[in-house]
Amino acid sequence: MRVLDSHLHLWDPELLHYTWLEGPLAWLFGETEIEHARIGNATSERAVFVQAETIEDDFLDEVRWVASLAARIGVVGIVAGARLDRGTDTTAHLEGLAAEPLVVGVRHNLQGESDGLAVSAAFVTGAREVAAHGWAFDACIRASQLPEVARLAGAVPELRIVLDHLGKPQVGTADAPVAPTMEWVRDLDDLARHPNVLCKLSGLPAEAGGDWSAEQMHPFLDAAADAFGAERLMWGSDWPVSVIGPAEADDPYANEDGTPMYQPTARSRWADAVSGWAERRGHDVDAIMWRNAEEFYRVGARPPREDAREERPRRGFLGWLRGDRA
Structure with missing residues (x-):
């Protein structure tokens, strides 16, 4: 099975600035870390990097850092951070991103924004500029914001939009699963009526706090x-956000107090869960796990580029697991 991960994060808190990292996530997740999280049964593995919510001043630096790693880790496209509601500042930022060959899309993280921003005149203007560059837009929202993204899709039909994490519905946990709500299903169906919108099968493990089962997720995948049809679905790992939770069985580094920690096999487990579901349902597994993302982000003929980088001391989570927690 070949895998094009449509939603991979990387970050380096010593190089870039983040205000939201805490606990097991507040460490470097870069080249070495992703090499230890490869998908076990993948015959070929590539990824699209999605901006990791640095501070705004670091958006362009984040792109350049990831581009410097891309060839070695298999990143074939970058969804860059951007604010689409800043008028001439938005225009200038997008022009800066246009000089970076790996940029294939942008994300203005909407999940914490006030109601109405995504359909404001300023945002719609910025969205049209994104479309004019030939880029896609990642919509990271909460379930209550699905109607707003549908309005954006209608206002800018030339903009390719992908819904991150199915709109973050409540899923419960493995022991206490929650069924999809009628409101979420209705709003997902309404969004899918716009042919310029696709959906990522990603992020649900994080919504379960890392305590999930494949069977629990089937109603949401169904x-x-x-709503979208298999031809408009793409798999994403949401690594490393979606691999934090209760310790996996037989993990020698399990926290004695039971607090959440990094789950070494969770990325592979999520790939297996989605590909197994797709196969059982008779869906095109290759389309969901590779081809749809390749076509949506237009990365089929885009090899990673090789850039030099300066070696620096590392403080990644692997060192943290081994006791380097000072």
Whole structure:
């Protein structure tokens, strides 16, 4: 099975600035870390990097850092951070991003924004500029914001939009699963009526706090398939956000107090869960795990570029697991 991960994060808190990292996530997740999280049964593995919510001043530096790693880790496209509601500042930022060959899309993280921003005149203007550059837009929202993204899709039909994490519905946990709500299914169906919108099968493990089962997720995957069709779905790992939770069985580094920690096999487990579901349902597994993301982000003929980088001392989570926690 070949895998094009449509939603991979990387970060380096010693190089860039983040205000949201805490606990097991507040460490470097870069080249070495992703090499230890490869998908076990993948015959070929590539990824699209999605901006990791640095501070705004670091958006362009984040792109350049990831581009410097891309060839070695298999990143074939970058979804860059951008604010689309800043008028001439938005225009200038997008022009700066246009000089970076690996940029294939942008994300203005909407999940914490006030109601109405995504359909404001300033945002719609910025969205049209994104489309004019030939880029896609990642919509990271909460379930209540699905109607707003549908309005954006209608206002800018030339903009390719992908819904991150199925709109973050409540899923419960493995022991206490929650069924999809009628409101979420309705709003997902309404969004899918816009042909310029696709959906990422990503992020649900994080919504379960890392305590999930494949069977628990099937109703949500089924709802997405019913709404979008398999030809508009793409798999994403949401690594490393979606690999934090209770210790996996037989993990020698498990926290004695039971607090959440990094789950070494969770990325592979999520790939297996989605590909196994797709196969059982008779969906095109290669389309969901590779081809749809390749076509949406237009990365089929885009090899990673090789850039030099300066070696620096590392403080990644692997060192943290081994006791380097000072």
